[in-house]
Amino acid sequence: MLAVRDVIAAYGPIVALHGISLEVQEGSIVTVLGANGAGKSSTLRAISGLLRPKEGAIEFEGRRIDRMSAEEIVALGISHVPEGRQLFSELTVLENLRLGAYSRFARAHGDGRRVHREDLSPLGRLRHDLFHAATGGIRDAAREIGQYRRRRRDFEAALNQVFEHFPILAERRKQMSGTLSGGEQQMLAIARGLMANPRLLLLDEPSMGLAPMVTQEIFRIIETINRTQGMTILLVEQNASLALDIAHRGYVLETGRIVLADTSENLQKDEAVRRSYLGY
Ligand SMILES: Nc1ncnc2c1ncn2[C@@H]1O[C@H](COP(=O)(O)OP(=O)(O)O)[C@@H](O)[C@H]1O
Ligand SMILES: [Mg+2]
Structure with a gap:
């Protein structure tokens, strides 16, 4: 699905x-x-x-993506859950999830303007529709309302699915995300990534700064999302032990170079991996 080939990248x-x-x-x-x-x-x-390779190629589902913009890549179905969560702390759980769904609609309809309407207040939407009815014809407005209803249903379905994985977020849906615990914030970051309905989910160190018990719970959920939804996941981690427990394959990266690539099972048995990353 994804192939990264001989990629060189730098910051200055x-x-x-x-x-x-x-x-x-x-x-x-x-x-x-x-x-x-x-x-x-x-x-x-x-x-x-987000970081343009200097050399090499990245292919996703047979297509070169290494010259595309981040927006184009999201629209193809790659969702990146960044290191340190990067939530909008002044927004509620639900608002963060709604933002996550933005690219879902951009992809489904290929039209940023219609997505924008979703962000309007009810009065704003009415105004928008009336304007549209007057200028674009009633048929356009009717189609828009149909699309709006479909999008609404689509959003609710996605929301229910993420709430199934993260029931605590359903309970806290009205809460400002900045007031959530670290574990809940990580759950929200992953849930927001899932709202885009990705084909490939990139997770950057979900364990960062979390207590072992919380990390374990999050890893169990990541494994469930893969197993029950067939979601493809690329997980980068310092916590090698937990990551190898749920991953099928693994790579070991040292100062910008891949030094090992194997099944998780073999990596768990590897002498050097045990010594350097598993601590036994
Ligand atoms: N924004 C940046 N500007 C300059 N150097 C950076 C920046 N981000 C990362 N680096 C450097 O790139 C290297 C790889 O960093 P990074 O990919 O963040 O590693 P990791 O995620 O494994 O901790 C490090 O040497 C780091 O200092
Ligand atoms: Mg990092």
Whole structure:
């Protein structure tokens, strides 16, 4: 589904990725392990269009994406849950989830203007529709209302699905996201990524800053999302032990280079991996 080939990427003079290659098979969980500064986030940023590769190629479902904008890449179905969550802390849980669904509609309808209407107040929408009815004809307005209803149903269905995975978010839907616990914020960040209905979910260190019990719960949910929905997931992590427990395959990244690639089972048995990343 995803192939990264010999990608070199840098921040000005600082080369973060020295020619990395990796593959993600549809339906699998693939993990990229590495210490702080190894280039894990940069790898995800290169895939999602936030860091432009200097050399190499990235293919998603047979298409070159390494020259596309981040918006185009999201629209193709790649959702990036960034390191440190990056939620809108002044917005509620529900509002954050609604923002996550934005690209879903952009993709479904290929029309930013209609998506924009969703963000209007009820009065604003009425005004918009009346204006549209007057200028574009009543048929257009009727079609818009139909689309709006479909989008509404689509949104509700997506919401119900993420609430099934994260019931606590349903309880806290009206709460400002800045007042959630760290674990709940991470859940919300993942849920927001899922609202875009991605084909590939990129997760950047979901365990960061969380207590072991909370991390375990989140990893169990990530595994469930993969198993029950067939969601393809690329997970970068410093917590090698937990990541290898749920991933099918793994890569080990050291200072911008892939030094090992194997099944999780083999990596768990590997002497060097045990010593450097598993601590036994
Ligand atoms: N915005 C940036 N500007 C300059 N250097 C950066 C920036 N982000 C990351 N780097 C450097 O790129 C390398 C890889 O970083 P990163 O991909 O964040 O690693 P990881 O996610 O594995 O901790 C590091 O040497 C880091 O200092
Ligand atoms: Mg990082």
